Amino acid sequence: MRSLVLIGHGSHLNGESAVAAYRYAELIRARGLFDEVIEGYWKEEPSLRQVLRTTASTDVTVIPMFISEGYFTETVIPRELGLGHQGPVPPEGIARVIGGRTVRYTLPYGVHPGMTDVIEARAREVLPDLGPDGPTDGVDTALIVLGHGTTRNENSSRVIYENAARLRAGGLFSEVHTLFLDEEPRVTGWADLVRAPRVVIVPFFASEGWHTLETIPQDLGLTGTVTDFPGQPHGHQQVFYARPVGTHAAIADVIVHLAEEARGAGGPGGDTERGHEAAWQAFLTLARRGARVGELLVTPELGVFEIRNALDEGRPGGDLMTLVTPEGVRDRVRFTDGGEHRPVHTLRSLPRGWRAVLNEADLRRAVHYTYPAVVEETYAHGCHALRPTPWATTARRQTGIYAKVQRAVPEQVERVAGRVCAACLRTRLWAGERLTHSFLDGVPGGMPCAEACTFLVAEVREEVARKKAGAAS
Ligand code: SF4
Structure with missing residues (x-):
């Protein structure tokens, strides 16, 4: 049995911050490679302090969903997970036994060599004529890998340089350049560097945001909205601006590689974690009789379970939105009735107006999403x-x-x-x-x-x- 935990930053204010980890967890869950895929966050629940307790197996691989190494991956996450480690994480990761679970903590996905393929995939999205050896029409094409860069974290730029070196060796592009927002060479100087008539720019960023949507296009001298950018003329050149690497579906492949490498010849996996299973069996015994859990009402119905806000007790099912998946419940309970983000799920603000009908396995996951840990x-x-x-x-x-x-x-x-x-x-x-x-x-x-x-x-x-x-x- 094997558990995979994806750790995101999350936010106390912005409900969108957690979405990337949810999305990759869903993609990996669908592949059936792990018995469970769980998300954990620094600023949302399940929190870093709780998340290991929510895993069902004694074999746990933890992957930080960050684009580069730094304060969170080297200080905050190891500390909060109780790994007894601070500072740079070795390439093979860190393995510890914590509370009866073998926990393997890896480098962040962004430093994995597989990110080179993701950069190339992003470039191909805006330049579909890139063949295996370069553009099929023979036009020279330059690639710019664009990083944030910072004078405080040299790791962030090192990853960009390493990817650029691999892309140069691959020979697909006539030129490969590395540019940064916050250090030299800066993105504003790109036109002096590039000779090729076509240039594709791939932001090495975790997500779409203010930089990728506004400041970078401005620095590049692009005009209009992002949807206009593929193929925009700039002097004698055509500029192709790709979407950030961190939102590409192929990140799921990188995560799976990282997890496999962390285990090495790790054998068949762990066992069911007994304390965890006993907790859920106690809950299911309760649920089969019908129960109130916080603001949640759990009602057994002909072999399945219905959950709803207890304040909606007695309302006809037809008056409520019916959800049928744990993910549907997750997306509903993350916001209040007024649309405010709920980083702490036990605050008395569970939204109303919905019900979910679930089998026993999905009930467990839905209750986990409603009241993590x-x-x-x-x-x-x-x-x-x-x-x-x-x-x-x-x-x-x-x-x-x-x-x-x-x-x-x-x-x-x-x-x-x-x-x-x-x-x-x-x-x-x-x-x-x-x-x-x-x-x-x-x-x-x-x-x-x-x-x-x-x-x-x-x-x-x-x-x-x-x-x-x-x-x-
Ligand atoms: Fe946070 Fe609730 Fe605990 Fe207070 S009681 S510290 S709000 S989880």
Whole structure:
């Protein structure tokens, strides 16, 4: 049995940030190579602190969904997963046994040599006449691999240079150049470099955004909207502007390669993780009788299950939108009725107006998406196996812009938690609160919070910054 975990950054504010990891997880899930493919996030749930607990097997491969190495892949993710490692990740990755699971942590997908094929695939999308040895009409074509670049992270440019070297060796393009937004050579100087009458520019970026849609086209001297860019004349040259590499479907191939390489001759995989399975069996026993889990109502119906917001109890099914897949539930519960993003799923804002009809396997996945890690953590709490992490420990662990939460005094933390956590179903074990009954005992809102979530940490940081600004004025 094998579990694959894709780690994205996520966002407390923007629901779109998590979509790329969801999309690649779906593509890989469809191939049936892993028993499960799970997503985890720094700023959404399941969080990095929870995600390993949500995996069903004892053989777990974790892949950071980042375009280059850096602070998140070398500091934040290893720290939050409890890998006991900080700093550059060796090419073979890191393997640790954590809580009975063998966890293999790899380099980010963006540094894999397979990205060269993705760059070429993006170029071919806007220049379909590229044959195996160059353009079929014989016109010289230059390629620009365009990276963000930064003086703070030389890894980011190293990957661009390595891909360019492989593309030069491939001989498909008459010239291959590397340009950057934030370091030399800069994208604004491209016209002085390129001699070929045609030039294709491939942004080595993780996603479409402000840079790929606005600043880069401006720097290149392109006019109009992105859809006009393929084949736009620029002086005596034709400019072809491709979409970013990170959104290409072939990234799924790169992820699978990374996972296979991390395992090496890893054998047939692990076993079912017993604590995880026991938690879900406890949940299913409850669900077969009908249950309330937080704001969710679970009703068994002729061999399948219906879930809906408990506030919609009694409403005719025809009045509600009917969903039939866990992914449909996921996409519905990620936003409130008002369309606001829900980075913390146990906040009391589960949207209404929908129902899902699911078999038992899909019920598990749908409940996972609705309340990530809640079944596993609640069961562990009932077995006295969920260890709370006090605020001081969480604060001490923070680095970068969040290190300032270490300056928060207990009253500040309590004030912020009083506002944020009051809207949450979970009981703050980390603050010394006690949870005597859980939804597994029939108390719908009984869910433990073992550790302050990143949403609360971010709010405490804001509070500290506000106080400092107030004191200075
Ligand atoms: Fe909920 Fe507060 Fe725990 Fe975050 S820290 S999960 S808001 S109880």
